[in-house]
């Protein structure tokens with residue numbers, strides 16, 4: 591069933607792709623998040639898709655996040671990180687991650703600890719508790735929302751991101767986007783500002799690029815950028 595659904599999606603993708611190609615250039619119409627494609631925010635990935643291969647079973651569901659929020663208080667993360675804004679420990683809700691924002695990287699920060707004062711929680715959290723804490727920490731930084739924005743937009747028709755519904759083939763695979771030095775095959779350095787500029791108006795950055803401009807609410811764009819920057 592799922593396989594067939596993906597096949598249909600692929601066919602739809604081809605149709606859209608043709609339509610896009612008939613109206614290329616600076617006049618390309620902006621696309622906005624297509625509601626009929628959207629998954630519930632933080633909805634489960636398709637069966638067989640691990641969100642992060644290093645954390646099999648990890649899910650960013652609303653339930654996992656709300657459990658994680660309780661664990662965050664019970665484990666006294668609040669004592670050092672406040673409610674995400676940071677204090678003794680760094681903020682967890684800004685776009686800057688010292689040790690990476692991927693689920694496995696956040697899990698490692700918590701379980702192994704980090705040298706400048708992050709204690710190790712090894713042996714203090716039961717199996718699924720770690721997953722839930724990670725989901726909550728990622729939700730603080732807008733990463734869960736960012737993933738939902740991506741999987742709910744036409745991006746998925748043209749781009750693939752491993753572990754998500756996004757399986758498009760027309761544009762480059764974005765699974766390791768943040769590891770690339772440049773965007774648009776060398777068109778410009780891969781910085782947050784350039785990434786935002788690219789999404790908002792690819793044509794002005796690289797005339798002839800076969801990607802439509804993106805129209806997203808500022809908060810969604812912000813979350814999407816944070817998510818994309820975590821794809822290392």
Ligand code: HEC
Nearest residue numbers: 665666667670678679687688689690699704705706707708
């Ligand atoms: C005793 C204070 C303290 C407690 C308690 C604490 N942290 Fe930390 N945490 C820190 C400090 C300090 C750092 C920065 C470490 C470094 O830079 O090497 C940090 C780093 C982190 C990072 C990495 C951030 C990044 O930018 O990559 C994460 C994630 C994190 N903590 C999550 C948690 C969670 C979740 C809890 C509760 C289970 C917790 N911390 C409890 C002090 C604390």
Ligand code: HEC
Nearest residue numbers: 610743744745748760761762772773774775799800801804
């Ligand atoms: C109609 C297909 C299409 C859609 C929809 C689309 N893209 Fe693209 N995208 C492309 C193509 C094609 C390229 C390569 C352009 C080039 O380099 O000339 C690209 C390039 C990119 C790049 C630069 C990647 C790199 O490695 O240089 C990023 C980032 C990107 N797209 C993100 C997105 C996001 C996020 C969305 C949704 C908001 C999106 N795209 C929607 C087709 C699309």
